[in-house]
Amino acid sequence: MIVAICVFSLFHPMELQLQPARASVVIVEQKGLQQTLEGSSIIKLRSPARAAGRNGAETEFILSIPGKIRREFHGRLEVREQDGHLLAIVRMERENAVASIVAAESPPSAPLEARKAQAVVARSFLIAARHRHDRFDFCDTTHCQFLRESPPAGSPSAKASEETRDLVLAYQGRPIAALYSANCGGKTQTLEDAGWNAEAYPYFAVECPVRGPVAGHRIGMCQEGAAQMARNGKTFREILALYFPAATIDHI
Ligand SMILES: [Zn+2]
Ligand SMILES: [Zn+2]
Structure with a gap:
């Protein structure tokens, strides 16, 4: 069972930073474009996006709001917009949660x-x-x-x-x-x-x-x-x- 958890919900972020963790690969899809993050590459997200590992698999990534919070997650990420801010939704295995x-x-x-x-x-x-x-x-x-x-x-x-x-x-x-x-x-x-x-x-x-x-x-x-x-x-x-x-x- 996969659960979808909205993280950093107290912060109402306008911008998120995403990077791979532990030598993983993160494939980001935004506005119809795909980008592969590896090593120390970082991407700023200010609009809806999706991120996962290769072939849509779960992956390890670090998500942060610069200057406020930084956490490592295992799963898939979906960024949505709501009332002028971003929702960071991490889909993860129930037992991980x-x-x-x-x-x-x-x-x-x-x-x-x-x-x-x-x-x-x-x-x-x-x-x-x-x-x-x-x-x-x-x-x-x-x-x-x-x-x-x-x-x-x-x-x-x-x-x-x-x-x-x-x-x-x-x-x-x-x-x-x-x-x-x-x-x-x-x-x-x-x-x-x-x-x-x-x-x-x-x-x-x-x-x-x-x-x-x-x-x-x-x-x-x-x-x-x-x-x-x-x-x-x-x-x-x-x-x-x-x-x-x-x-x-x-x-x-
Ligand atoms: Zn709640
Ligand atoms: Zn008690």
């Missing part, structure tokens, strides 16, 4: 089992909440899920997604767009508590092992609480069972 979200969303000290819980939750959201936006599937802000670069192979976030490959949270046999937030302060809340509309899953208020300042909406998994449970020896299955007591962990 899962690992990148785990790396961006996990507290820095989160142990492996907490990252595995995060991977299952992130994957469930990617599958169940697709097409959240009109022109792409997800953005890279808290509206959807944070996403930065892919973590290096063998890193805890990469391992967390590999070791939970194909596992999702499901309710009544269907994957759920599982919610999570940074710190519930000691107890999560229900949708009614939060004044939210009904979701496909009935979130519960559960006692969480963590205190501290509340950060986020307090619905679903508490990321600080999950990290604390993992430090106390709990597995990702035990962590998910606490925060999503009515859900099952299913294979896709």
